[in-house]
Structures are given as C-alpha cells and as structure tokens.
Amino acid sequence: MKILVGYKGVNVGKDLLKIAVEHAMAFKGEVLIVTSMIGGGKAEQVKVKDAEENLEKGKKYFEEKGVPCKTHLLVRGFEAGEDIVNFANEKGVDEIIIGVKSRSKVGKLLFGSTAQAVILQAECPVVTVK
Amino acid sequence: MKILVGYKGVNVGKDLLKIAVEHAMAFKGEVLIVTSMIGGGKAEQVKVKDAEENLEKGKKYFEEKGVPCKTHLLVRGFEAGEDIVNFANEKGVDEIIIGVKSRSKVGKLLFGSTAQAVILQAECPVVTVK
Numbered sequence: 001m002k003i004l005v006g007y008k009g010v011n012v013g014k015d016l017l018k019i020a021v022e023h024a025m026a027f028k029g030e031v032l033i034v035t036s037m038i039g040g041g042k043a044e045q046v047k048v049k050d051a052e053e054n055l056e057k058g059k060k061y062f063e064e065k066g067v068p069c070k071t072h073l074l075v076r077g078f079e080a081g082e083d084i085v086n087f088a089n090e091k092g093v094d095e096i097i098i099g100v101k102s103r104s105k106v107g108k109l110l111f112g113s114t115a116q117a118v119i120l121q122a123e124c125p126v127v128t129v130k
Numbered sequence: 131m132k133i134l135v136g137y138k139g140v141n142v143g144k145d146l147l148k149i150a151v152e153h154a155m156a157f158k159g160e161v162l163i164v165t166s167m168i169g170g171g172k173a174e175q176v177k178v179k180d181a182e183e184n185l186e187k188g189k190k191y192f193e194e195k196g197v198p199c200k201t202h203l204l205v206r207g208f209e210a211g212e213d214i215v216n217f218a219n220e221k222g223v224d225e226i227i228i229g230v231k232s233r234s235k236v237g238k239l240l241f242g243s244t245a246q247a248v249i250l251q252a253e254c255p256v257v258t259v260k
Contacts, residue, residue: 008236019255023156026153026157027156027158055187065168094163100249100250109242109250111246111249115249116241118259119241119245119249119258120230120239120241122260123166123260125149125257125258125259126257126258127228127256127257128249128255128256128258129255129258130250130252
C-alpha cells in the first residue's frame with residue numbers, strides 16, 4: 001500500500017500527518033510526502049529551500065512513528081492538483097491524502113482548487129482532512 | 131472505528147463498497163451504510179421501499195466479507211450532505227466514505243453538491259471514491 005500525502009508544511013498539516021500515520025499503520029503501508037511547486041523564477045529558489053526543509057520535517061514525523069517515508073519535491077511546471085495526480089499514477093499510489101482547509105477573506109470555508117482537482121482526477125481513493 | 135458509507139444503491143457504488151470493506155478490515159471497524167432522503171409526498175413511498183431494499187443488499191455485501199454492518203435510512207427533511215454530516219456527528223463516526231461521481235449533460239465530471247457539503251462540513255476525514 002502506497003499512500004501519497006499532499007503536503008504544504010508541518011505546521012499547516014498536523015492533522016493531515018496524524019491521519020496519514022493512522023492509515024499507514026492500519027494498511028501496513030509506506031508514505032510518499034509530496035510538495036508540488038510550479039517552479040521558475042529567482043523568487044522560487046527561497047521557496048524551494050523552505051519546501052525541502054518542510055519535507056524533511058515531515059519525513060522525521062513519520063520516521064519517529066516507525067512509518068517508512070520518502071519525500072518528493074515536484075517542480076515540473078504543473079498546477080499542484082494535476083501534478084499530484086500524475087505523480088500518483090506514475091508511482092502506482094493506492095491512496096492520496098490531502099488537506100482541504102481554505103478560507104475566503106470573510107472567513108468562509110472554501111474548497112481549495114487543488115483539492116477539487118485531485119478529488120475529481122485521481123484514479124485512487126482520496127482522503128480529505130480539514 | 132466507525133465508518134459511515136454514504137450510499138445510493140449497490141450498483142451505483144460497487145467501488146465504494148469495495149473500498150469500505152478494505153478500510154473496515156484494515157481498521158478492524160464497523161460500517162454504517164446510510165441513505166439520506168428528503169422525504170414527504172406519496173411519490174416518496176416507492177423510493178423509500180427501493181432504498182430499504184438497496185440498503186439490505188449493501189448490508190449483505192459487508193456481512194459476506196465478515197464486516198459488521200448496520201443500515202440507516204434517514205428521512206428527516208434535510209439535504210443529503212447536511213444530513214449525513216449531522217448523523218456522523220450523532221454517532222461519533224471516525225471516517226465517512228462517499229462517491230463523488232457526477233456527470234454534467236455533456237459528460238464532464240462534476241463535483242456533486244452532496245460530496246462537496248460532506249467534505250467541507252464533516253468533522254472527520256472523508257474518503258472520496260470515483
């Protein structure tokens with residue numbers, strides 16, 4: 001069982017990581033933590049470094065729980081939703097876990113466009129966590 | 131572990147039931163299959179009977195795999211999404227599994243409004259299956 005976690009940083013996704021650990025343990029699976037970035041431009045270099053550091057923190061979280069984990073930073077010029085689904089297909093992933101928290105300026109809970117794209121396009125079940 | 135399956139009939143949700151069995155087995159959980167209907171009106175009486183029969187078929191599917199299962203037909207005057215989320219909270223459900231397949235008249239895959247409501251309002255993780 002391969003579980004892909006769409007990941008934006010350890011503080012954003014505490015519940016996400018908790019659920020991913022529970023699923024990995026129940027299914028005796030391994031976790032792929034994936035951050036997708038469009039890439040290009042000099043401003044992106046700082047973001048890439050941040051993303052790499054965040055992925056390492058995420059990896060540590062899983063390893064401390066005894067869950068096998070690999071990190072992947074995708075910088076391939078794709079929108080995050082499409083990128084995650086394509087990567088999941090390439091790797092033969094069995095389940096994708098994503099966060100769905102997104103708020104409008106007036107505080108209303110909205111559906112993030114990345115989450116929508118992943119749910120509609122994925123070829124495997126998608127677990128959404130708030 | 132309590133797993134709620136939002137259910138519209140055994141032929142609509144074959145993959146849904148398959149995934150629900152896998153989750154129930156991995157988490158050693160029990161399944162609640164739930165069909166939500168607005169209710170009211172004489173035309174609904176036939177639909178209620180159909181829904182009850184479909185729920186029994188679903189229950190049989192789970193029982194054949196050795197998964198404990200209860201059925202619930204909700205006719206409480208609520209929209210399906212709200213109804214399912216409220217019921218999940220009442221029962222202390224740990225995970226909701228729903229189908230997300232919905233097509234427009236021109237065949238484009240759309241996000242069903244029930245699925246959207248459940249994903250945004252649920253207090254537990256939601257698994258979407260196509």
